[in-house]
Amino acid sequence: MEKAFTKKKALGQNFLTSDNIPMRIAAVCGADENTGVIEIGPGMGILTKQLVKIAPKVVAIELDEELIPHLNKRFEDAQNFKLINNDVLKCDIKQILEDEFDGLNCCVCANLPYYITTPIIMKLLEGDYRFKAITVMIQKEVADRLASGPKEDGYGAITVVVNYYAKVVKHFKVGAANFSPRPKVDSAVISIIPYEDKPVKPVCEKTFFEVIKGAFATRRKTLVNSLSAVFGDRLTKEALLDIITENHTPTVRGEELSVAELAKISDRIYEIIKG
Ligand code: SAM
Secondary structure, three states: OOOOOOOOHHHOOOEEOOOHHHHHHHHHOOOEOOEEEEEEOOOOOOOHHHHHHHOOOEEEEEOOHHHHHHHHHHOOOOOOEEEEEOOHHHOOHHHHHHHHOOOOEEEEEEEOOHHHHHHHHHHHHHOOOOOOOEEEEEEHHHHHHHOOOOOOOOOOHHHHHHHHHEEEEEEEEEOHHHEEOOOOOOEEEEEEEEOOOOOOOOOOHHHHHHHHHHHHHOOOOOHHHHHHHHHOOOOOHHHHHHHHHOOOOOOOOHHHOOHHHHHHHHHHHHHHHOO
């Protein structure tokens, strides 16, 4: 008899308990006859089961080696299934795309391990992998944050960075009762759809990211004070104030500005500091 499996809290193992939610996630993830899927953290395979039905190829990346024999057995007849036993953050995604998705579009679909939600999303966006969509179930609070706009609750550096790379679409909320073990918070499913051509194009990405980091580092500070802390060695406070007041009040705060507005400020800063 197989040894009973004990779920590992440290690996974020809150498993879905019925087929209803996985079916709904699979239906919105963008998989179709021309679009394969990379699934992160298949767990026992409850979402994988839906994905192998609709995609020509499913590559599942699971860190927990104890789950590997179970998954291989469960999908031994699925010709379109491939399992990789690795940490997704250490995987060479470009190589996986080349080796496994030749000629196919690819999307990502996952009930993410919540302890590394942000690093995973950032890895998938920064790599410029041309995913059709990245559809993830994450903590509802994080989903709300990613889908928020300027002046709204939760709007922060991660919102701006993700929305620089992609459009965020909210799908549906998933209550904690749908998981085992039951987490303390509700979840939500969102799609992050990377732009083929980013609508906002800062002249210098490095400066733009410095502006974002600075603008949200201390929420109660005005933008001029926050940015002085970052660019103080290269720009006077007066010069920063001049740049900001070209389009905003002197007391504007970072959380009031859109991706495009922050990029505009970053372009003006770069123009001066590049010398
Ligand atoms: N997909 C399953 C479900 O919906 O029931 C499991 C989802 S569970 C929230 C997260 C899964 O990610 C677990 O199977 C866990 O072992 C796996 N995992 C955790 N950290 C990982 C990592 N760094 N790389 C790949 N998989 C990871």
